[in-house]
Amino acid sequence: MPDNSNKFCESNHTCIQIPSWINGSYFKKLLKRELSDFRKILHLSIIPASPPGECESYTSLLMRIIIDIEMKDGFTQQKSYIMKTMLSDAEGIGFVNTLNIFPKEKQTYELILPQLEQLYQEQGRTVKFAPKCHWMENVNGRISLILEDLKTKKFSNINRLKGFNMKQMQRVLEKLAEFHAASAVWHQRNGPYPEDFQRVYLPANYHRSKSYQARIQSYKTAMASWGFANAELYTSRLPTADQFVQSAAHCLNNDPQEFQVLNHGDFWSGNILLNTTVAGDINEIRFVDFQRCKWGSPAQDLWELIICSAHHSLRIKQFDCFVRMYHTHLIQCLKLLNYAKPLPLLKELHMSMLRHGFWGYFTTFMHLALILLPVDKDASLPKLMLPGEEGDRCRTKVYTNPLYVRAALSIFPFLQRRGLLEF
The missing domain is CATH 2.30.30 (SH3 type barrels.)
Incomplete structure (x- = not known):
């Protein structure tokens, strides 16, 4: 061999x-x-x-x-x-x-996912959230997972540059609602999730970060070229490093009075695999990459999915409709699984989306810029964060990419209308 x-x-x-x-x-x-x-x-x-x-x-x-x-x-x-x-x-x-992302993912595959699926099994329904994990081990701190290859079962990702259409969004939102509902019932039965799921990494030195300053400066320069009638309205509202960290921390601090779930934490089309019919209808959906799971408001996953993976013609136009689709199925699943606490109201979910609206800006600034970038050997996340001329060239390419500009021209006015650029 x-x-x-x-x-x-x-x-x-x-x-x-x-x-x-x-x-x-x-x-x-x-x-x-x-x-x-x-x-x-x-x-x-x-x-x-x-x-x-x-x-x-x-x-x-x-x-x-x-x-x-x-x-x-x-x-x-x-x-x-x-x-x-x-x-x-x-x-x-x-x-x-x-x-601690690998220990978190190992725990998710080993303990949490099987138990979430078992909750539905107890109600006579077969629900699968992820590929089967055939093998996992921790050898002197080196964690490895061997997973089912979903490609052999005709699962695939959509084209990240195009995003999900309306039918696909509805199915993905319903699958997310099934995952979130089970995670809330799990919490009700078992108590708090392990500590790794209660917190995420936040850089403590953003205010001293040359990388952040370079990215903001490049971003403002790019925004001025996008075609806004009043670019200053938006460039003047971009958060400082301190505001960025404080807003992120606010989003990540859990309010025990708020309906909470286990967020996937990196919920965009690249981590969502579909098995479809010849006609294009979805048979099954699986999620992958559970390294950033976080207990908190479902707003995190909803903001990232809608901003980063809905088709550009739907992202803003159908935003509230997407929240309602998710909420409708969430309530059905919570009832099916005998959730004992008060069911979250649709208006409460909308209020949570506003309270955690920083995710809208965060995913636009951080994730969407790379997700909408066609394959390019000269552009990558490390280069995007690099101070200096090489980083400037990369950022200019990323932030003036026509696909990203088209998205940003609709997202920023939407965030502004909802008061979500008031840091």
């Missing part, structure tokens, strides 16, 4: 070394456990889990493992898995470890 330990995954013209321990011997234990008539591995291939330049991960090494195996009866078959593990020390594992 060929040894792939020294080969490289090439993504977005960046070479990523595959750790030597990811090899045939490592996968034998999984195959022996899953297949009683497994004999041996004939060939093992390791490739990036997403196309070059798409959905790059800066916190994980994400690989598709394709294995040709021979069975005891002499027949052969192919198995495919998605493997997610920590980056090496040289690639930033020290920083990533401080975020």
Whole structure:
């Protein structure tokens, strides 16, 4: 069997070394456990889990493992898995470890997701939220997950540049409502989620950050070129570093009087996989990447989904309709699962969306700019945050991208009308 330990995954013209321990011997234990008539591995291939330049991960090494195996009866078959593990020390594992995102994701797959699905099973309904996790381990602090490869079951992402259409948005919002409702009932039964789910990482030194200052300056310059009738109305309202951190902290502080759920925390189309019919209707939906789950208002997931992944013609026009779609299904699910607390009213959800409206600005400024950027080897999150000329060139490209400008020209007036740019 060929040894792939020294080969490289090439993504977005960046070479990523595959750790030597990811090899045939490592996968034998999984195959022996899953297949009683497994004999041996004939060939093992390791490739990036997403196309070059798409959905790059800066916190994980994400690989598709394709294995040709021979069975005891002499027949052969192919198995495919998605493997997610920590980056090496040289690639930033020290920083990533401080975020506790891998322990959180391991807990989610190991404990929380099966129990959320079990809540529906108890009511006679089969609901799946995520790919099956075949294997997980923590070896001296290095956490690895081996997940079902949903591509083999005809699941795929939509084109992130186009976003979800109306029918897709309704189905995704309903699936999100099922996830949120189960998470609220889980909390009711089991008490608070583990500590990692109560908090998220927030940089403490934004006010001294040259990166933030550079990004804001580039953003203001770009805004002046977008075509606003009064660009100063918006550039003057961009938050300072202190306002940015204070607003984020306010959003992340939980109000026990408010209806709360376990947010996915990174809820955009890249983390939502669809299985569709030939006609384009959705059969099933699965979520992936549970590293940023956070207990709090459902406004976080709703703002990110609508801003980052609704089709541009729907994002603002149907905003309130999307909130209502979500709320209608949320109430149905809470009733089905015997939620014992008062059911959240639609007006209360709208009020929560306003209270946590900073997510609207945050996702526009932070996430949408990269999500709407066509594949570009010269633009990436690290470069976007880089002070200096190289960073300026990247930011100019990102912030003047026509797809992003079109989105921003409708989002900023919407945020302004709702008073959400008053920091």
